Amino acid sequence: MDCGGLIMHANDGADAPYWNGLAEGRLLLPRCGCGDWLWPAANRCGVCGGEEVQWIERPMRGTIFSWTRTWHRFGFTESLDLPFVSIVATVDDCGIRLLGRLDDPDQVDPVIGGAISGRVGATRVEGRDIPTIIWSRS
Amino acid sequence: MHPLYGTTAVAGIGMRQYRRGASPLPEQGVLVEAILAACADAGFDSAEVDGFVSYGDDKNEPVRLMPALGTRDLKWSSVIWGGGGGGVAGAFGLAAAAILSGQASAVIVFRALVEGSSGRLSAAVMAHHLNDHMLAAGIVAPAQVCAIRANRMYEHHGVPQSVAGDLVRASYYHGSRNPEAVAYGTEFDHKEMRRSRWIAEPFRLFDCSRENDGAAAFLMVSADRARDLKKPPVYLLGCANGAEKGWGDLLENDDEQLYPTAGFRPIARRLYAETGLSPADIDVVQLYENFSAQGVASLIDHGFCTYENVAEVVRFENLIAPTGKLPVNTGGGNFAQGFIHGIGTAYEAVKQLRGESANPVADAKICLLAGGPGAPTVSSAIFGNDVP
Numbered sequence: 001m002d003c004g005g006l007i008m009h010a011n012d013g014a015d016a017p018y019w020n021g022l023a024e025g026r027l028l029l030p031r032c033g034c035g036d037w038l039w040p041a042a043n044r045c046g047v048c049g050g051e052e053v054q055w056i057e058r059p060m061r062g063t064i065f066s067w068t069r070t071w072h073r074f075g076f077t078e079s080l081d082l083p084f085v086s087i088v089a090t091v092d093d094c095g096i097r098l099l100g101r102l103d104d105p106d107q108v109d110p111v112i113g114g115a116i117s118g119r120v121g122a123t124r125v126e127g128r129d130i131p132t133i134i135w136s137r138s
Numbered sequence: 139m140h141p142l143y144g145t146t147a148v149a150g151i152g153m154r155q156y157r158r159g160a161s162p163l164p165e166q167g168v169l170v171e172a173i174l175a176a177c178a179d180a181g182f183d184s185a186e187v188d189g190f191v192s193y194g195d196d197k198n199e200p201v202r203l204m205p206a207l208g209t210r211d212l213k214w215s216s217v218i219w220g221g222g223g224g225g226v227a228g229a230f231g232l233a234a235a236a237i238l239s240g241q242a243s244a245v246i247v248f249r250a251l252v253e254g255s256s257g258r259l260s261a262a263v264m265a266h267h268l269n270d271h272m273l274a275a276g277i278v279a280p281a282q283v284c285a286i287r288a289n290r291m292y293e294h295h296g297v298p299q300s301v302a303g304d305l306v307r308a309s310y311y312h313g314s315r316n317p318e319a320v321a322y323g324t325e326f327d328h329k330e331m332r333r334s335r336w337i338a339e340p341f342r343l344f345d346c347s348r349e350n351d352g353a354a355a356f357l358m359v360s361a362d363r364a365r366d367l368k369k370p371p372v373y374l375l376g377c378a379n380g381a382e383k384g385w386g387d388l389l390e391n392d393d394e395q396l397y398p399t400a401g402f403r404p405i406a407r408r409l410y411a412e413t414g415l416s417p418a419d420i421d422v423v424q425l426y427e428n429f430s431a432q433g434v435a436s437l438i439d440h441g442f443c444t445y446e447n448v449a450e451v452v453r454f455e456n457l458i459a460p461t462g463k464l465p466v467n468t469g470g471g472n473f474a475q476g477f478i479h480g481i482g483t484a485y486e487a488v489k490q491l492r493g494e495s496a497n498p499v500a501d502a503k504i505c506l507l508a509g510g511p512g513a514p515t516v517s518s519a520i521f522g523n524d525v526p
Contacts, residue, residue, distance in 0.1 A: 019270070040389045065390070066294075066397075068277075068285035071336035075261075076268075076278040083336070086275040088286060088390045097390045099275035112294050123274045132274035 015041035017055045022131035025120050028055040029096050039096040060118035060133060062089045065097050067110040079124035083107070089116060089135055100133040110137070140376065140412040144525030146234040147364035147371035148356050150180025151488050155352035155476045157320065158253050165255035165353070169198050170206045172353040173246055180357050181368030182244065187357070189214030189242030191233045193225030194263075194479050194510075196249055197256045214242035218379065218517070221266030222280070223426050223480040223510025224401070228517030230484070230507075231377030233358040243359065249481035250353035259349045259479060271389055280428060281346055284512050285338040286390070288431030291398035292340060295445045297438075299340060301452040302430035305437075305466065306331060306344055306473055308457035309427065313470020316496035320350060321474035345430040347472035354481040356488070361525070372491045372521050375504070376413035378405045379517035387514040400432050400511030402439035405518050410441070413520055417441040420520070421502040422465045422490055424483040427472050432511035437466070440508055440518065459497040468497040480510055491523040 014030075018041060021028030030038045032045035033052045044051050065088040073082060085104040088097050100118065102110060117138045122129040152175025154161075154168050161168055177184040185208035190200035200215040214236040218225030226249070233245040251259060263280055277283060291297050307328055313321035331344035364371035382404040384393030396403065410416055417440060427433030434452055437443060442464060443451035451464060459465040469475040469486030476482050487505045489495045503524055509517040 015271075039391050040387075066286045066290040068282055068289060069336075069339040070276060070282055072279075072281070072338065074279045074282070076273060077276045080276050084276055086277050086282065086286070099271045099277060099390060101275055112290065123276065125273045130270050130274040 013041070014043050019131060021055070021057070022120050022133070027058050027060050027091070027118075027133070029058055029091065029094055030054070031056050031094070037094045037096050058091055058094055062091045062116055062118070062135075064102070064110050064112055064114045064116055065090045066112060067102065069104065069107070076125050085110060087135060089118070089133070098133060100135050103134060103136045141238060142231065142234055142377055143375055143413060144373045144522070145361050146237050146358055147361045147373045148488050148521070149359050149364040149367045149371060150176040150178070150182060150357035150369060151354070151485055152176035152179060153318070153352065153354040153482065153485050155318070155320070155350055155478060155482070158349050158351055161252045161254065161351035165250050165252035166198055166202065168252055168351070169248060169250035169353040169355070170203060172250070172355040173203070173207060173248065176246065176355040176357045179369060182357055184208060185210050187244045187246050188212060189233065189236050189245035191216055191218075191229045191236070191245060191247050192249055193218040193220070193229045194223055194249065195221050198248075198250055214245060218515070220513055220515040221263045222513030223428065224513030224516040225379065225509065226426060226480045226484060226517065227377060227507045227509040227519035228379030230356070230358065230374055230519050231379060231517070234374050234377065237358065237360055243363070245358045247356040247358060248353065249479050251349065251478045252351045253349065267387065279338075281341055282338045284429040284432050285341050287398055287512060288340050288429065291431060291435060295398050297434065297445055298449050301434050301448050302345060303328065303331065304452055304454040304457065305427065305433050306430050307454045309467045309471035309473040309475075311454070311458050312468050312497045313474025316470050316475060318496070319470040319475040321470055326474075340431065341429055347428050347477045350476040350478055352476065352478045354478060354485050356484065370492055370523060372488045372523055373525050375415070375520045375522045375525070376409050377517065377519040378408040378412070379515065380404065381515050385514075398435065400435035400439050401513065401516040402436055402508065402511065402518060405516055406440045409518055409520060415504065415520060419504055420506045421504050422459070422468060422499045423506045423508060424469070424487045424490070425466050425471060425508045426480040426483050426510045427467070428510060428512065436508045436511040440506065459495075459499045465497075465499045468495050468499060483507060487521050491521055
């Protein structure tokens, strides 16, 4: 797929601490002084106008918000065995939802609301390893 | 009354459509043919066109069309932001804004798509959205983005998956009877659809629209001027475009209640408030369906049904002309009429209101055009062949 060089890569945006955290095996997420979690990551809180963003470590635990199992070979997914399951995971104790992948050894359909725990892996795209949370059903 | 209500009209339409990769001309050539056809349809000199509007990253900057069209004065060229089909209906509102504010007087709304010239549409759409969060999750295509939302709508909000099949069947039923449709003359096998290969669950191949080459163009002028042209005017009665807080390009962090929708709740609210119309006043719907579930979500957002009663409303028999109470995609829609980034749905809206549809809805006066669902910015419009 030709994306005209428009893809934003890690470490050049407001979410750089997230990527750096994953590279160290930690899940860091941004929270404003007013208590509001900011995701997508932002340098300013739209709720209170604050610009003091703290990056807080969260355990890699959460629940499945939704999912899809991909069977078609789309460009950029060449490193993933088909079929693979992608999920939106709600992280415990902050409510931020993250895109990630879910272990799917037996092709059992995921259940929305089901508890999951994660570990840091990587997804290889165009010769680059992107840190990725790989979730498993707990 | 709202300034958009019945003050501008579509006076002429033109379309060229081919199978993907089969266009006999490059993109700009096909577009020029469609624009000339729209002008001829209205009995209007193409040199008098002074404005152009498109959406979805169309590559044809209007100034480059001037030599072929004989354009004398270019006064307005603009696009609706956004890479998806969310802007298709909003483009008509933008053209009306130009005309009503006196910044142009004859505006062409268009969309052209020829793969050999500008590549795959799905890739162009995703270029707006792709980032490392998505790439890491293996989410790289519109089908997957919409599939995740669809699963939430089906599993968590209790919408039965069977309704998506009824919507697809209705589109193919109409398309098979429309000589201008890619599915013309083909019999659609519902069982074959159910067996078609998985793309991204819950979507099988037949839940996905597939791109065509082609272009369509619409000549918009003031309502007064349209009444003096060759074809009966199709009036723009209302148009809304945008997104509300808690919806947009939010890395799946949309408001929980908005997440499984198609993004049209604020659009429908404004559209009905500004026109004084309600879903009960809509005679026929032209519905942009990129994927089956998003078409269903769009019907829910526009107030035709709810999560609870969707199966009573989105039934094949209820969706087909001339007997259904909610005829949808009477030209065949993106699934079966053809998919030039959704512009064919607007084309059928005008045909239907002129009484020129291959699947006419008796006495149809008001048509809703629901734009690309699930896009960060979406739009819809209401057209009428009279100004009630």
